[in-house]
Amino acid sequence: MLLQARQLTKSFPTRGVPLEILRGADLTLDRGEAAAIMGPSGSGKSTLLHLLGTLDRPSAGSVRYEGIDPFTLAEADLADFRNRQIGFVFQDHHLLPQCTVLENTLVPTLVRGEAAQRLDRARALLQRVGLSERLDHRPAELSGGERQRVAVARALINQPLVILADEPTGNLDAVSAAEVGGLLLEMCQAEGAALVVVTHSAELAARFPQRHALRDGRLESERGS
């Protein structure tokens, strides 16, 4: 199994009693599988994604990728793991405004100095997301949908095990949202990466074979068609 999250629990300290956001969430995914996680605002969707993406540590429970618990790694190894194996797509794209489309796609390759080697892949990815004519443009010159497509290409540049997308279409209009959503599913399947999308968009979630709802800090499966 590619991804196994067991009894993930996360609580945050407050001025009073600690606030428990996740209370034992479980999730498993294999290569090429895609899951959508829905839930009301404040249910902990983004928190779950941050735990899966090793951006935060669980208060209890575990996350394993192909049997490896990344939280047992040293800090430097954890960063390396995240760089190689996990791709992120954020609601607010988070492109570097000072870099071009092509450069933004290649940013994750800087860690191991592989930008030159990955150049062709970057161009190919951008072609697949329909931005081959915009390689030298900066984020300020792109629409919201185009920026998000760059973010998708960036997330895939290192051929990660899993793509984690946090409300990837949250800031997009319906047409762009549909495009980006479809792109995510298509490219993850083509790359053999697992995909976890957090969304409150029913339309987007409907396109996923696995759907989960986050209620009361736990994931409840809602199998899709």
Place this chain on the structure above:
Amino acid sequence: MSWRRLLWASLTYHGRANLSVVLGVALATSVLVGALLVGESLQASLRHQAIDRLGQIDLALVGDRFFPENLADRLAAATTAAESRIAPVIMLRGSAVHRLDGGGVRRAGRVQVVAVDERYWPLHGLPERSLRGEVIVNAVLAADLEADVGQFVEVRLEQPHAIPADSFVGRRTATEGVLLPAARVAEVLPMSGPGRFSLAAEQAEPRIVYVALSTLQRLLRDEGLQPQGVVNGLLIAAPKLADDEGWWRQRVNELAQLEDMGFDLQPDASGSRYLSFTSRRMLIEPAAAAAVTEAARTHGWQAQPTLTYLANVTYHRTGLVASVAASVARLAHGALPFDLIWLGEAANSFTPYATICGLDPTLPAPWGPFLDATGQPAPALADDEILLTDTMAADLWPLGGWERERGAAVAELRYFVEGPDRALREETTPFKLAGVVPLQGPAADRSLTPEFPGLAGQSIRDWRPPFPKSQWHPDWVRDKDERFYRQWRVAPRAFVSLATARKLWQSRHGDLTSIRLAAPPTDLKSLEQTVRAALKPLLVAEHQGLAPTAIRAQLFGWLFVGFSFFLILAAGLLVGLFVRLRLEQRQRELGLYFALGIPARRVQALLVREGLILSLAGALGGTLLAVGYAWLLIQAIGWGWTGSLPSSFLQFHVLTWATPLGRLPGPGVFIGFGLSLLIAWATIRLALRGWQALAPQSLLVAAAMNLPVDARRSLRRTAALALATGGAGLALAMAGRLVPPSQAPGLFFGAGFLILVSGLTALRWWLIWRSDCARVPLLGLMRFAAAQTARRPSRSLLTAGLIASGVFIVLAVEAFRKSPTDVEDRTGGTGGFTWVGEADVPLPWSPDDAASWQRLATDAMNGSDDVPPWPSEMQLFGLHLRPGDDVSCLNLYAPRQPRLLGVPDALIERGGFSFMLPGDATPAETENPWRLLLRPATEAVPILADDHAAQWVLQKNIGDVWELADESGQPFKVRLVGLLNSSMLQSELLMAGRHFRQHFPSRAGFGFFLIDAPTAASAAARHSLDELLGDAFGWTVTSAAERLANFQAVENTYLSTFQVLGGIGLLLGSLGLAIVLLRNFTERIGEWALLQALGFSRRTLGGLALVEQGVMLLAGLVVGVVAAAVAVAPMWMEMGRQIPWRPLALMLVLLPVVGMLAGLAALRSVLRVPLLQALRRE
């Protein structure tokens, strides 16, 4: 894509934010480099002045001892390798007088008299010229004297004794100065080149008069003070080997003959029997005597040491009645009419003014043995025996019959010896008659008596003897005495044992007047060569004061870096602030890097490299700006400096180095640039600290960067730090009340600083508590506004800290500002003295009582009846003075030969001033710290100095030992045993008079005076002193309070400079505050729009903004003022210092105004954004 590409893209994209960092670094750099450039300009100005006043002179051989002028020619011939030019000079101190046509007199003291010949002027790049009986003065002296070309001036010089003035044969008349006849002023030199010539390391303008070398040499010879053709200085221009002082000393050592060192080696009258080694200083110095004796022993020469002295009277006691009569006559001397005294004296046979020689009369040829009238050898002399010549015996036994009294104590010698405080005392010693020898053969050797100064002329009555006129009795001289003199001059007329002579007449200057050397069968010529060769290594020229010294002064210039430290600190804080702001702007970017798996160290490296590039750009720009800043600062300093400097003194200079690439900027620029870069880079590194500890997700959502991970733990630590520093500050403040007043300001300043840190730490505690732990709901607009400051604790703290530090510095520095003290307070800076007097021609004794006043008056006024009355209400203390470099803050040069005062025992007992004591001070020394000067001088001579001179100029602490040179150039150790607190004696070092006389015997006169006169009588006392001493001694007097105020003015100028620069730093803090406010408001543009949408009026929003920024402004102000109050309050309460109202008012008014204006301007710009547009950002 590469890291480099990402680096440059980030730099250019965030250009505006980066520009603020660059500007901050540029500002810090311009201040630092500018401060160093000011220091370089100071150095260059001093160097320029030094070069101007020294011309081409590189070395000088100048001292108290005179040597043959031809040493200049011999040295020039021997140093052609150095392409040298050497000019002989006589340099003496003196005073000048111009008698105005309409009556009235203009006097000038501290005049440098330089006697030169034609070789001097080319050393200043001028053509040779000769002065024929005229003088040349410089413009400053001409102005003082109101003299112009063609007018006549008189110059009185200190008396250049060949013989130490305090040996009994040193001149002792009150008017010891040498008066040059009134001479016409041939030229008035401008204040440059020779018009500014001085060997002293001082920037004060000298007063110079040039006279012809031959004129002064002739005068000194005629006065019997020096032989013909001698000088006391050589000025050396050496384009090559100028810096090799050792090389020059070696040349002088090689060339110098005994005569150059003040010794003579002459054959006897027959030219065949022996050589006589003597000193022009009359007594042979013990070191020289030991060297000659050792050489004689080593080479097997025969040596006969002798000591010849002048007896005032030699008596033959003829009986009890006559003895009593003579005793009565002596006692009544001065009270009885002359005739009676003469009769009393005449009742005993006597011989006036005979020389008595101490030697061994039994030595074999060539010096003896002495034979009596029967041809038998004279007996060896016991210590109480005297051997008379037949001429003296005939005097004392006019009727014969001396044989009957052989062995009886019937002979008596009366002679002068030095009493306490250099007063001459007449003593009497009886002798038993050992026998009589004819005045022939070895006993009739005129060369046994050296040339006594003043004992020359056609007759005894022509003598100008070396003791006071009141004690010279030419009327005692009879015709038979004159007859003897004409035939025998001053040949000895009696002999005592050498041991007795040494016991009676030795002094610290020596105990022999000659050492006679013989080595039969060697002829005298060969012996002379052998003796000279043997003495060469033993009598080294530089040990006799013939030591050329390089004279380029050492300078210092880091003072202004110290002044500017707060300004540099403020600029550094501003840089940190801008870096932090920039970092906060890029939070999401940092979060993204983290999410993409880029290691933190990589991201840190990226940010640090960005910072380095910005620092480099800022440092380069700042270095260019520094030139303008330094120029402005120099103009400001020149405008505000105390009047001790000439107005054109300080000029802007940038030192440069000659390189293969051309002239490049010098050390100030490079050091400043490098330091600025280092400071900026370190500041940026510090500002980048801690961001990695923040959770990535909070970075991604751009939450506040300043929240500590564990607020409670941080609160505990902060509280502990605040309490610790506050407690330490209070403890230091309490300690400040227990230490001596002089040490208190430093402790209080330290206490204030700790209170400042404590206050800021407490403020940080409040900010953390407010932002994270406070449970009090924000009900009310004021609380709401105040709480906003806690949203960005680091930013708020930085701003408040900048304000608080600036306020503290500006106010607390006032604690060190000096103000006039009560003149009558003995523990104050004047020591309770009213006047300070200086005499260019040292007084032989100090007129500190009626008798010495009268004696001085009698001699100075040549017996005139118009003697000013003794100011009995006055207490006067005379100190010895060795002129030298001023060690006070008035002198910007590093002193090489400090000015020295020799303190009399009476002043030590009087006490006065307040002191910083050593830790091992005894109770007696604590009660009267002057007693520290009486500590044993076995290892080092104890000295005192003013605390400012010690700290800032000499850079010495209590207990430090270093070397000074005595008057012959030999080093001796001194130890600093105590410090005077902020006294008027800042210009000099002080040692006990006894130690002073030991090391500077020829300076045993009194040149410096402290006068204590009650207010009512002080004017009269000054008038009397002026009348008595004005013309004869170059007397000048200044008020003690004025002297102290001059020193305080310099210190206060330094403080003002520090405050001005601190004030500029404060303005920087205000600028930082304005930028922070603008940033604070701009970040929350949506928030302000929301408040508007909720119905808050613009006026209410303005009020909120004012309260928000006012909290930090007020916090900074309060912390700074409280800390400054702790530093300054004791001065206010106990020492009568004034509350610094002006800077305080400026702080309290200007800062809030600037802050509020900045805040309102920032708010205004934010509220200009259309409401809906602003809301969308929220």
